[in-house]
Amino acid sequence: MATLDWYVRAGMKLRHLQILVALDDLGKTGKVAALFNVSQPAISKAIGELQAGLSTRLFDRTPRGLVPTPSGECLIRHARTLLATLRETGEELHAITHNAPGKIRIGVLPATAAALLPACLARLKESSPATTVFVREGTMDTLLNELRGGGIEIVVGTLPRQKSGSALDEEELYGDRTKLVVRPRHPLLRRRSLQWPDMARYPWVLPPIDSLLHDSLMDVCRRNGMPAPVNVVETLSVSVIREYLATCDAIASLPESLALRLEAQGAIKPLTLDLPTLVRPVGMIWPRMKAQSLSTKLFMESMRAAAIEFIRPAARD
Numbered sequence: 001m002a003t004l005d006w007y008v009r010a011g012m013k014l015r016h017l018q019i020l021v022a023l024d025d026l027g028k029t030g031k032v033a034a035l036f037n038v039s040q041p042a043i044s045k046a047i048g049e050l051q052a053g054l055s056t057r058l059f060d061r062t063p064r065g066l067v068p069t070p071s072g073e074c075l076i077r078h079a080r081t082l083l084a085t086l087r088e089t090g091e092e093l094h095a096i097t098h099n100a101p102g103k104i105r106i107g108v109l110p111a112t113a114a115a116l117l118p119a120c121l122a123r124l125k126e127s128s129p130a131t132t133v134f135v136r137e138g139t140m141d142t143l144l145n146e147l148r149g150g151g152i153e154i155v156v157g158t159l160p161r162q163k164s165g166s167a168l169d170e171e172e173l174y175g176d177r178t179k180l181v182v183r184p185r186h187p188l189l190r191r192r193s194l195q196w197p198d199m200a201r202y203p204w205v206l207p208p209i210d211s212l213l214h215d216s217l218m219d220v221c222r223r224n225g226m227p228a229p230v231n232v233v234e235t236l237s238v239s240v241i242r243e244y245l246a247t248c249d250a251i252a253s254l255p256e257s258l259a260l261r262l263e264a265q266g267a268i269k270p271l272t273l274d275l276p277t278l279v280r281p282v283g284m285i286w287p288r289m290k291a292q293s294l295s296t297k298l299f300m301e302s303m304r305a306a307a308i309e310f311i312r313p314a315a316r317d
Contacts, residue, residue, distance in 0.1 A: 006243030007053040014086075015256070017079040019046050020058070024076045027065030048220050050075075077149065084150025088293065092295065103132040107143035109157030114238035115258040116173075117156065120306035124299055139211055144168075153296050155304060157257075158212050159280040162170040163172060169288045171300075173307040178213065179259040180275070181252055181268040183245045194272055196224035204229035205241050205252035216278040217253055242267055255282075255308065282307070 007311065022032045023043075034041040051058055058072035067074055091103055108117055113135065121133060136143070136152060143155045148167070157171055157233045180199075188194060188202070207213040218228060233244060239253045245268060254262070285301060286292070291301075 011053045019077050020079045056156040062288050075294050081150040088116040104295040105134040105152040106298050110137050111235040111255050112157045116310050120303045123302040155285040167295045170285045172283040174311045175281045176255040176257050178253050178278045180257045180271040181281040184269050200226050203231040203250040205233050208234045272314045
């Protein structure tokens with residue numbers, strides 16, 4: 001253990017980490033050699049040095065190329081995090097020494113991107129116009145993997161059902177119920193007493209199976225006597241949901257705060273059925289042990305202020 005600990009702390013080189021990540025991405029030593037402009041034996045030698053120093057095999061050879069062993073997967077995961085941290089360090093040092101703008105990479109769920117994020121970005125740009133913001137949309141599972149790997153600095157959206165582990169911190173911004181919505185002049189809007197089974201024969205837009213809302217929404221349908229929809233489109237894209245509802249009599253689910261805004265624009269109408277709270281509040285998630293850059297702090301301050309303004313119209317309604 002002492003030898004392994006020494007090698008991890010002092011024996012590994014930055015180039016070792018870069019080669020590991022490249023091998024995981026490209027799968028073949030020849031491609032990695034071309035990337036680094038060195039010979040293929042040089043790449044093989046570097047991997048051999050690592051395996052000897054760690055006393056473990058890092059890759060298995062298969063017909064499809066090199067595949068990481070469990071030890072290799074562990075080392076590659078941490079290598080990605082370290083390289084991302086070094087990249088961010090360089091960017092922040094450059095910003096400090098050259099009085100240059102900072103950069104922040106955020107992950108966001110689509111509903112939050114359509115509703116809360118624009119107001120946050122407008123506030124951020126008022127206080128720091130030159131700060132660059134990279135935005136990636138995705139499911140929570142995908143974004144949390146990127147957060148742990150260092151590809152993004154913060155995730156904004158509906159918080160996971162359970163806290164994401166001791167390595168991550170989270171902050172609630174506001175609670176948001178779920179509403180079922182349809183296009184204006186949908187036949188269901190003419191019903192005086194709408195029941196769950198009335199919706200079974202219509203097309204549905206559902207959250208994907210790997211999203212936070214899917215299982216909870218399907219459970220509510222079952223408990224209210226409605227069979228699982230058969231005519232289904234699965235998406236989290238707000239633009240797709242909005243345009244699809246405009247073309248047919250489909251039913252979709254949206255966060256109440258977003259539904260209120262789309263209703264004010266004449267794009268949708270909420271159905272009268274009340275749903276229980278299906279998901280946790282909207283919030284922010286970030287690495288606990290990682291020092292936050294000035295850009296990250298400014299973004300979080302802007303997000304808190306935007307969230308307060310965001311929920312005020314809903315509160316008035």
